[in-house]
Amino acid sequence: MQTRPLMPNFGLEVSGVDLSSPIDDDSFAEIRDLYFSHSALLFRGQDLSPASQASLAHRFGRPKIETRKQFNLKDHPEVSTIGNVKHPDGEDAAFFVRGGFGWHTDGTSACHVDAATFLYAVEVPKLGGDTLLCSTATAYENIPDALKDQLCDLEMLCSFHAHNDLLLEADPDSHIPLTEQERQALPPVWHKIVQVHPVTGRKVLYMNFHPMEFNSVSLSVGEEWLQEALAVATQEQYVYTHEWQPGDLLIWDNHAVLHSGTPTACYESDRRLMHRSFAYTQPTERTLENLDEVNEIFLKA
Ligand SMILES: O=C(O)CCC(=O)C(=O)O
Numbered sequence: 001m002q003t004r005p006l007m008p009n010f011g012l013e014v015s016g017v018d019l020s021s022p023i024d025d026d027s028f029a030e031i032r033d034l035y036f037s038h039s040a041l042l043f044r045g046q047d048l049s050p051a052s053q054a055s056l057a058h059r060f061g062r063p064k065i066e067t068r069k070q071f072n073l074k075d076h077p078e079v080s081t082i083g084n085v086k087h088p089d090g091e092d093a094a095f096f097v098r099g100g101f102g103w104h105t106d107g108t109s110a111c112h113v114d115a116a117t118f119l120y121a122v123e124v125p126k127l128g129g130d131t132l133l134c135s136t137a138t139a140y141e142n143i144p145d146a147l148k149d150q151l152c153d154l155e156m157l158c159s160f161h162a163h164n165d166l167l168l169e170a171d172p173d174s175h176i177p178l179t180e181q182e183r184q185a186l187p188p189v190w191h192k193i194v195q196v197h198p199v200t201g202r203k204v205l206y207m208n209f210h211p212m213e214f215n216s217v218s219l220s221v222g223e224e225w226l227q228e229a230l231a232v233a234t235q236e237q238y239v240y241t242h243e244w245q246p247g248d249l250l251i252w253d254n255h256a257v258l259h260s261g262t263p264t265a266c267y268e269s270d271r272r273l274m275h276r277s278f279a280y281t282q283p284t285e286r287t288l289e290n291l292d293e294v295n296e297i298f299l300k301a
């Protein structure tokens, strides 16, 4: 296994690993350590079937089934599609991820924050469609002390339905509205903004940008503070821009990085197809206790 830093402060390319066949325990332990210590891992030149991707997600933890269930692969629902490709009848074959443009953290609508996103490139456009990442530990170190003080006791209330409803409004074609059962299975949840990462022990900024409310200040003041922190986090020198090649797998720790999708140059004509998985990694005091129930709901086609 060889490694190459993606950025001075985070991210690592790992080569010499074939993820299409089972990985022995020692190699996996090494990969898992690298994932936590570097917050994002890139594996290039992979030939990853949905079955291999699903088993990798299971190796990292407990997969959560994507809530936009029409885009989950039938035989491997731990894997869902993102992109602009269509079925022969003109129906979307992948989630058109307009909601992924703009900096965000995956999974803030659940209490369990230790979560990995797996994004594997099947088809990539000629231009654009890059994925951006930045480290929220570096962000915490770089924000002014006054902002550290403001954020230290701040909590945000995140809601899956509020998020989904916003996306639905922006992009009615590629979503299905949530049922009452789905809404109830994922009630709104409070998150501290400043958290200690359980593996690295580093302080991180756990942020998302459409919370419903803050515990101690108005929505506008809280959002202003988060935007100030985001501006520091996403300064050019701290952003890793991933230009995709087919066969790339990028795995990131949502407890330690923010990410953003970007539009492709010719979204309509230039195909992009990604296979995406999501898994809870670390055991935590705040496990999503009804994960099986949530998965059961979203497994129904
Ligand atoms: O498609 C991308 O580049 C990123 C999409 C995204 O936000 C995600 O997969 O969580």
Ligand SMILES: [Fe+2]
Pocket (backbone or CB within 6 Å): 100, 104, 105, 106, 259
């Ligand atoms: Fe995302």
